[in-house]
Amino acid sequence: xxxxxRFWLTITAIGSLVxxxxxxxxxxxxxxxxxxxxxxxxxxxxxxxxxSRLEDELTVSQSLDRSRIRTDAExxxxxxxxxxxxxxxxxxxxxxxIPLAARMEAGTSPDINLDASMQSxxxxxPLTWETVGNYTVPGATVTVSDGTGxxxxxxxxxxxxxxxxxxxxxxxxxVGQSGKQLLRGxxxxxARGRTGGLSAEExxxxxxxxxxxxxxxxxTARLDETHVRNYEAESNRSVVLVLDHRQTLRDGTxxxxxxxHLKAVAAAFQQRAETIRDPLxxxxxxxxxxxxxxxxxxxxxxxxxxxxxxxxxxxxxxxxATATTKAAHTGRMTGTVNPTADTQSPMETTLLAYRDxxxxxxxxxxxxLYNGLQAAPHEIRSANLLVICTDDSNPSELxxxxxxxxxxxxxxxxxxxxxxxxxxxxxxxLDTAYERYRTFDQFRRELNEVDSVTAYEVGSPDQISAxxxxxxxxxxxxxxx
Amino acid sequence: xxxxxxxxxxRRSLPTVLGLLGxxxxxxxxxxxxxxxxGFVGVVLGGLYLSSTPVLAVVLGQIALVTVDTxxxxxxxxxxxGLFLALLSVTIETPDRRVAxxxxxxxxxxxxxxxxxxxxxxxxxPLSVGAxxxxxxxxxxxxxxxxxxxxxxxxxxxxxxxxxxL
Numbered sequence: 001x002x003x004x005x006r007f008w009l010t011i012t013a014i015g016s017l018v019x020x021x022x023x024x025x026x027x028x029x030x031x032x033x034x035x036x037x038x039x040x041x042x043x044x045x046x047x048x049x050x051x052s053r054l055e056d057e058l059t060v061s062q063s064l065d066r067s068r069i070r071t072d073a074e075x076x077x078x079x080x081x082x083x084x085x086x087x088x089x090x091x092x093x094x095x096x097x098i099p100l101a102a103r104m105e106a107g108t109s110p111d112i113n114l115d116a117s118m119q120s121x122x123x124x125x126p127l128t129w130e131t132v133g134n135y136t137v138p139g140a141t142v143t144v145s146d147g148t149g150x151x152x153x154x155x156x157x158x159x160x161x162x163x164x165x166x167x168x169x170x171x172x173x174x175v176g177q178s179g180k181q182l183l184r185g186x187x188x189x190x191a192r193g194r195t196g197g198l199s200a201e202e203x204x205x206x207x208x209x210x211x212x213x214x215x216x217x218x219x220t221a222r223l224d225e226t227h228v229r230n231y232e233a234e235s236n237r238s239v240v241l242v243l244d245h246r247q248t249l250r251d252g253t254x255x256x257x258x259x260x261h262l263k264a265v266a267a268a269f270q271q272r273a274e275t276i277r278d279p280l281x282x283x284x285x286x287x288x289x290x291x292x293x294x295x296x297x298x299x300x301x302x303x304x305x306x307x308x309x310x311x312x313x314x315x316x317x318x319x320x321a322t323a324t325t326k327a328a329h330t331g332r333m334t335g336t337v338n339p340t341a342d343t344q345s346p347m348e349t350t351l352l353a354y355r356d357x358x359x360x361x362x363x364x365x366x367x368x369l370y371n372g373l374q375a376a377p378h379e380i381r382s383a384n385l386l387v388i389c390t391d392d393s394n395p396s397e398l399x400x401x402x403x404x405x406x407x408x409x410x411x412x413x414x415x416x417x418x419x420x421x422x423x424x425x426x427x428x429x430l431d432t433a434y435e436r437y438r439t440f441d442q443f444r445r446e447l448n449e450v451d452s453v454t455a456y457e458v459g460s461p462d463q464i465s466a467x468x469x470x471x472x473x474x475x476x477x478x479x480x481x
Numbered sequence: 482x483x484x485x486x487x488x489x490x491x492r493r494s495l496p497t498v499l500g501l502l503g504x505x506x507x508x509x510x511x512x513x514x515x516x517x518x519x520g521f522v523g524v525v526l527g528g529l530y531l532s533s534t535p536v537l538a539v540v541l542g543q544i545a546l547v548t549v550d551t552x553x554x555x556x557x558x559x560x561x562x563g564l565f566l567a568l569l570s571v572t573i574e575t576p577d578r579r580v581a582x583x584x585x586x587x588x589x590x591x592x593x594x595x596x597x598x599x600x601x602x603x604x605x606x607p608l609s610v611g612a613x614x615x616x617x618x619x620x621x622x623x624x625x626x627x628x629x630x631x632x633x634x635x636x637x638x639x640x641x642x643x644x645x646x647l
Contacts, residue, residue, distance in 0.1 A: 001625075001626045001630070002628050005562075009536065009537075010536045013540045014615060015538075017543060017611070017617070018541070018607075018608065018611030018612060019542060019608070019611075020544075021607045021608070021611055022606070022607050022608025022611060023608075024547070024605070025607065026547045027596075027600040027601065027607045028543065028545060028547050029544070029591055029607075029609075030541055030596060030600065030607040030611040031543075031596045031597055031600070032539065032542075032543030032546075032560075032611055032615075033542065033611050033615065034592045034593060034595070034596040034610075034611065034614045034615075035539075035561075035564075035589050035593045035596075036536065036539060036540070036568075036593065037592070037614060037615050037618045038585075038588040038591070038592035038593070038618070039585055039588070039589050040569050040618070040622075041588060041621060042581065042584035042585045042587075042588045042589070043492075043572065043575075043581065043585075044622055044625050044626075045584055045625060045628075046575060046580055046581035046584060048628060048629045048632075049577065049580060050576065050577050051632075051633070052629070054634075055633060071497050087576070088576035089576050090575075090576055090577075091576075116576045130534055134512075145593060146575060147574050147575040147576060148571055148574065148575065148620075153629060153633070155633045155634075155635060172497075186571075201629055229610065261642050289576060297612055323550070352620045384545075416558050450513070453522075474612070480554045
C-alpha cells in the first residue's frame with residue numbers, strides 16, 4: 001500500500017495537534033488528534049477491504065487478434081477490464097505494458113480508467129511488430145485508489161497472450177512441377193521411415209483377402225468370429241534442410257528474391273516438423289562453404305534454432321566460426337586447405353599424395369553445394385528426408401549434389417528456383433523466357449526421375465504464369481484470337 | 482440517462498450537505514461558547530471543507546475550540562459533533578460507504594471517549610496520551626498494510642524475504 005501526500009498532511013496535522021496539546025497543556029487538541037487518527041485508521045481498513053474485494057471481482061484480459069505475425073504487420077491489441085460488483089467499487093486504472101518490439105501509434109496508450117460506478121471498459125489499439133521473436137505481453141498493472149485520495153495500491157495481473165513474430169513473407173508462392181501447382185501442403189509427407197512403428201488402430205471383421213498375419217486371435221476367440229486388427233503407421237522421420245544462400249540466390253526484386261521464396265518453403269518444413277515433432281536439422285551453404293549445420297533432433301530449441309536461422313539467412317557471405325572450423329577439419333575449401341604446389345611443405349606433399357591415392361572425399365572446384373554436403377556427412381546420413389533448397393544456376397553441381405544426397409539419405413526433395421522466373425526483364429521476350437523455362441523443366445524432370453528424388457519448382461505464381469503464357473499453345477491461341 | 486445523472490448528482494451532493502451542516506453546527510457551538518468573531522472561523526472552516534481539505538477544517542475547528550475558555554458542555558458537544566459530521570461526510574463519498582461510515586461512527590467516538598476519560602478522569606498527561614494512542618494506531622495501520630500485501634500475493638508471510646515491501 002502506498003500513501004499519498006494527503007495522507008502525510010493528515011499525519012502532520014495529527015502530530016501537530018498532539019504536540020500542541022502537550023506543550024500548551026490543551027487536552028482538547030489531543031482529543032481532536034485522537035479522533036482524526038481513528039478516522040484515518042477506519043479509512044485505511046475500508047480501503048484494505050475494498051482492494052481485497054476488488055481483486056476477486058476484477059477481470060483484466062489482454063488479447064491479440066492473432067498468434068503469429070510477420071514483421072511490420074499490424075495486430076489489434078485489446079485490453080479489457082470489468083468489475084463484477086453489484087454496486088460501486090474503488091476507482092482504478094489498468095495500464096498494460098507493451099513489449100519493446102511492438103510499436104504503438106502516437107497518441108494512443110494502453111490504459112483504462114474505471115470510475116467507481118463504471119463496470120467495464122476496453123481499449124483496442126493497433127500494434128506493429130518490428131523484431132522477429134516470440135513475445136509475451138506482460139501482465140497489466142492495476143492501480144487502485146480510495147475515494148478520499150489517501151491511499152493507493154498497485155498489483156499485476158497474469159501475463160497476457162503470446163505472439164510469434166516471423167520474418168516477412170513473399171506473398172503467394174508457386175510450388176509445383178511443370179507449371180502446375182502442388183496440391184499437397186509443403187512439408188506434408190507419407191507415414192514411412194526408418195524409425196517408424198505401428199500402433200493398433202481398430203479391430204474389424206475379417207474379409208476375404210486379408211492377410212492371415214493380421215488376424216487377431218484373441219478377439220476372434222472372444223467374439224466367436226474371425227476378426228483382424230488394423231494398424232496405422234507412426235511416422236518419425238528425420239528431416240534435414242539444406243539451404244543454399246549463395247550470391248545467385250539474390251536474383252529477383254527486393255523482398256521477392258529466390259532466397260525469399262526458398263526461405264518460405266524451408267519455414268513451412270520447419271513448422272511442419274515442429275508440429276508433428278519430426279527430428280529436424282539443417283545445413284546452410286554459401287559461396288565459401290558450410291556456414292552453419294545442426295544434426296536432426298526433436299527438441300524445442302532445435303526447432304527454434306532452425307527457425308531463427310531461416311529468418312536470419314541472407315545472401316551475404318558469412319564467415320562464421322562454424323564454417324572456419326569445419327573447413328579446417330574437412331579440408332573442403334581447396335584454396336585454404338590444399339596449398340598450392342609452391343607453398344606445400346614436403347610433408348604436406350607426401351600426405352596429400354596418400355590422401356588422393358586412398359580415394360578420400362572428392363572436393364570439386366567451384367561447387368560449394370556439393371562440397372558442403374560432403375563436409376557434413378553426419379547431417380545428411382541421419383536424414384530420412386533431405387530437403388535441398390537451391391536454384392538452377394549450376395545444373396551439373398546440383399546433379400552431383402542430388403546424387404550424393406541420394407546415396408546418403410532415404411529420400412531427397414529438391415526445391416529449385418528457376419532463374420528465368422526471377423529475371424527482372426522477363427516480360428520483354430517471352431519466347432526466350434519460355435525456352436529457358438523448358439530447359440529448366442527438363443533438368444527438373446531429369447532430377448525427378450532419379451529414384452527417391454522429387455524435384456519441384458519454386459517461384460512467384462505470376463511470373464510462372466507469365467512464362468507459360470509464352471508457350472507455343474498459348475501463342476497460337478493468342479494468334480487465333 | 483437523465484435519471485441516472487440526477488441520482489449520481491444527488492449522491493454526490495448528500496455528503497457535501499452533511500459536511501456543511503456539520504460545519505454550521507460546529508460554528509454555532511463556537512459562537513455560542515465564545516466570542517462572536519469565531520463566526521469568521523466558521524466561514525474559513527466552510528471554505529476549507531469545500532476545497533476538499535476537511536482534515537484541515539477539523540484541525541482549525543479544534544484549535545478554535547481551545548480559544549474558548551472553559552467551554553460548557555453543550556457548545557463543546559456541538560463543536561465536536563459538527564466536526565465529526567464533517568469527517569463522516571467524507572467517508573460517505575467512498576464506494577464502500579456503509580462499512581466505512583459505520584467504522585468511523587464507531588471508532589472515532591470510541592477513541593475520543595477513551596482520550597477524554599484518560600485526560601479528565603484519570604488525569605494523564607496530554608502528550609503521553611496522544612503519543613500512546615497515535616503509536617498504537619500506527620501499529621494497527623502497519624498490520625493492515627502487511628495484510629493487504631499478503632492478500633495480493635505481493636509478499637509472503639515471511640517478512641525477512643520481503644524487505645523491499647516493508
